[in-house]
Amino acid sequence: MIRLERVTRIHNEGRPNAVTAVDDVSLELPDRRVTVLRGPSGSGKTTLLTLVGCLARPTRGRIWLDDELISALPERFMTEVRRRTFGFIFQRFNLVRGVSALENVMLPAYPAGEPHAALKARAQALLERFHLRDRMHEKAELLSGGEAQRVAIARALINDPAWIIADEPTASLDTSLVERFLAEVRDLAKAGKSIIITSHDPRVWQADVVDRIVTMQDGRIVSVEDVGKAPAAAAGREGSPP
Amino acid sequence: MRRWLGRQLHLVDFTLGALMRRKGRNFMLLTVYTLVIFMLASVMFLGSALRHEAATALKGAPEVTVQNMVMGRHALSPPEWVERLSRIRGARNVHGRLWGYFYDQANGANYTLMVPPPHARDIAVREGETVIGASVARLREVHRTGYLFLLSPAGKLFRLKVARTLPHRSELLSADLVLLSEKDFRTFFNLKPRDGFTDIALAVRNSNEVPTVVNKITRILPGARVITREDVLRTYENVFSWREGIVLAMLAAALVAFAIFAFDKASGLSAEERREIGILKAVGWETSDIIAMKLWEGGIVSAFALVFGVAAAYAHVFLLDAGLLAPVLKGWAVLYPDFSLTPVIDRMQLLTLAFVTVVPFTVATLVPVWKAAITDPDIVMR
Known part of the structure; x- marks a missing residue:
């Protein structure tokens, strides 16, 4: 479980252009659930995701991963937690240009120093699972939107993380590709992954695979709805104070 | 790891x-x-x-060279110095050397004229003949006639048959060299035997003894300049x-x-x-x-x-x-x-x-x- 305790994130703190992106948020994200963060642009969804995924530190407040206080870890250990625990699917997929789909998938595992042959075999298996066997040696920029997204999902899974974080994954996909993405999410959820998705796409938060919807506005949580089979954990301690 | x-x-x-x-x-x-x-x-x-x-x-150069100095300038060494230096224990092959410079006005080049040392049989030169450096041969195009013509300081034209050209491998030191017999050299520069030599060269039996030999020479000939092979190499x-x-x-x-x-x-x-x-x-x-x-x-x-x-x-x-x-x-x-x-x-x-x-x-x-x-x-x- 990931627990956020009165977390605030201010961009450019102390400067005239300071912006409070996340404002005093407390939230619990249970394991093995699909949670959607929704809200209008600028509501703080993506910033909250960066805090949860150890991509940034909160200005104030604390973040716990199970019993480990991860928001106070030194950078090196925070990176280790990020690599070990989270797999990211970015909005524009953020594949490294000029690099093959296969190597893009292998990249997150490089710092672990695993032998090349074993790592390559694992990456190939993942790409085959996402029906990209024939495209694995193609440069990232030559892949279609759907292919790029599947490569991004494969990359997110290469270190076998417990949590998958996806930021607006359907923003640039047509309906059929959105369906395909949701099918992948369903498979990942079945495989026991915990998934957090930011989206303002109704096709995502209305999908049957979603267990929980967290609505944000102006950096605060305005509602937490449990829409799936699993009950909300400690719902009373969640949200932003009025 | x-x-x-x-x-x-x-x-x-x-x-x-x-x-x-x-x-x-x-x-x-x-x-x-x-x-x-x-x-x-x-x-x-x-x-x-x-x-x-x-x-x-420079491996083949003499280990020690002695030069006479007059008023701080290099002058000819008297012939009796050869005899005096030969008496130093440890010194061998003591011989007077004859060499000088010649400016070739026509080509604007300086040559070094030299008599080969007596023990260097491989470059021995007979009267009327010369052995020259590769650069001199190129400059004077000796391959055409086979002769080297030099105008002596006294204005007399010298005609020397080119016996051979020195090999390229020694060209760093021999590029401008013109080797000739002692008689031809003395005639060219109008030098009599009693005038002596340009300098005196000698070898040392035991190379570790070079400083000792140099000390002895300085004592025997206090005004002389003594140059060792190491000095030349260092220069x-x-x-x-x-x-x-x-x-x-x-x-x-x-x-x-x-x-x-x-x-x-x-x-x-x-x-x-x-x-x-x-x-x-x-x-x-x-x-x-x-x-x-x-x-x-x-x-x-x-x-x-x-x-x-x-x-x-x-x-x-x-x-x-x-x-x-x-x-x-x-x-x-x-x-x-x-x-x-x-x-x-x-x-x-x-x-x-x-x-x-x-x-x-x-x-x-x-x-x-x-x-x-x-x-x-x-x-x-x-």
Whole structure:
């Protein structure tokens, strides 16, 4: 479980252009659930995701991963937690240009120093699972939107993380590709992954695979709805104070 | 250790790909870097090859030379000095040498006229004949007539049959040499036997005894100048080192300019590179991985520049006779020694070269590399 305790994130703190992106948020994200963060642009969804995924530190407040206080870890250990625990699917997929789909998938595992042959075999298996066997040696920029997204999902899974974080994954996909993405999410959820998705796409938060919807506005949580089979954990301690 | 090694292999693999992805920019850097190393290595190779050449050529020179000094100037040595010096224990092959300079007005060149030492039978010259250096042969085109014509200081025309030309391998010292018999030499310069010799040369039985013999000569002939073979070699070394130093000092400016260029290149990360670093950090790369990757990048560029630069310098100096640097390091003369240099590469020199090029490059790029490595991973989410 990931627990956020009165977390605030201010961009450019102390400067005239300071912006409070996340404002005093407390939230619990249970394991093995699909949670959607929704809200209008600028509501703080993506910033909250960066805090949860150890991509940034909160200005104030604390973040716990199970019993480990991860928001106070030194950078090196925070990176280790990020690599070990989270797999990211970015909005524009953020594949490294000029690099093959296969190597893009292998990249997150490089710092672990695993032998090349074993790592390559694992990456190939993942790409085959996402029906990209024939495209694995193609440069990232030559892949279609759907292919790029599947490569991004494969990359997110290469270190076998417990949590998958996806930021607006359907923003640039047509309906059929959105369906395909949701099918992948369903498979990942079945495989026991915990998934957090930011989206303002109704096709995502209305999908049957979603267990929980967290609505944000102006950096605060305005509602937490449990829409799936699993009950909300400690719902009373969640949200932003009025 | 295994994990560290595996990590480094992955980093090298990725770095090589990254270098190829930005080949235009890296090719420019590699070209400038290679050029700087090429120039520095050429100067070092040529300097050391010339010193080696001089040392090799001087092996046959007399161990000790004694010159008479009159009013602080070199004068002819009296013939009885040969007898006096022969009595020194440890000295052998004491003989008077005859040599002098001749200015060839027609060609604007200076020749060294010399009588071969009595024990050097391989270059013995008969009366009316001469043995000449390769440069003299070229300049005077002796292959046409087979004769060398010289106008003596007294205005008398000398016609000497060219018995042979000295080999190229000795050209550093023999380029301007004209060897002739003692009788012809004395006639040419109007010198009588009782006038003595240009100087006296001698060998020392035990080379460790050279300083002792020099001391004895100084006691016997207090006004004489005593020159050892080591002195001559040191003079050559100093001349080459001085010239080499001047060129290297000039190249230091190029090195500084290159360091600034490298700093500028490393600082100017493109938006694409920043994004790439952001992605790598977001997916789990540490700051140290990014720094290591950038250091590998610098190391690979440095290694290639070093190999290409040193190879090009080797070809330039030892295969193409250092066409770009020869006038500075060999000296200027009408009789330009045209000799092939023996490849001599000192390991220490290569290490120095690597140190003076790779270290400034690495230092110049370190700060920009660190700045790039601390890019926030959340850049990719913005």
